[in-house]
Amino acid sequence: MSQTFTITGRLASIHKKMDITDANGEVAYTVAAKVASAHHTTYVTNATTGQQIAEINAKVVSIHHIYYVDMADGTHFQLSTQLFHLKDIKDIPELDMQLHGNIMDFNFTIVDTKTGEDLAHGHRRLASLHRIYDLEVLDESRVDELVCIFVVLKRMIDIRKGEELASTY
Numbered sequence: 001m002s003q004t005f006t007i008t009g010r011l012a013s014i015h016k017k018m019d020i021t022d023a024n025g026e027v028a029y030t031v032a033a034k035v036a037s038a039h040h041t042t043y044v045t046n047a048t049t050g051q052q053i054a055e056i057n058a059k060v061v062s063i064h065h066i067y068y069v070d071m072a073d074g075t076h077f078q079l080s081t082q083l084f085h086l087k088d089i090k091d092i093p094e095l096d097m098q099l100h101g102n103i104m105d106f107n108f109t110i111v112d113t114k115t116g117e118d119l120a121h122g123h124r125r126l127a128s129l130h131r132i133y134d135l136e137v138l139d140e141s142r143v144d145e146l147v148c149i150f151v152v153l154k155r156m157i158d159i160r161k162g163e164e165l166a167s168t169y
Helices: 140-167
Strands: 003-009 018-021 027-033 042-046 052-058 067-071 076-079 088-092 097-102 107-112 118-124 133-137
Touching: 003 027, 003 140, 018 140, 027 140, 042 140, 052 140, 067 140, 076 088, 076 140, 097 140, 107 140, 118 140, 133 140
Parallel strands: none
Antiparallel strands: 003 018, 003 133, 018 027, 027 042, 042 052, 052 067, 067 076, 088 097, 097 107, 107 118, 118 133
16 A cells, blocks of 8 residues: 655745645654754654654765765665756665656656565646645655655755756846
């Protein structure tokens, strides 16, 4: 059975807080960033248990926006925008996962590289006033890792959209 999560940003939040809700509209995860942090440190917490599941840090000096994710269970992985193009295939070797699709438009599939099975599907709702993103998790045993990938991709998209806006002026 799959789970669907939705991510939206709180518009008036100094801490760049986001709630990730489940299909019932209940907050499943909370995401908060430090106000002043050179590494743009972000924390992902399970809203039900109150346990922090991950800390995400951006590399300070990086052309490709590299993010390091440290999971509470000791798992570490990184994501970067280095290879993002219109049709992306992005490896996450530390998790035996691969992203397929148009990542910057948030239309992608996460695949298990060992089995070839789909683990999750992400997409952006087109008919919404604010940018709203959905993640359908097909493998619930890896939900925390998939949610953290979801958070990093949302951050990357926000940064890329900001850079595009800044370059038009």
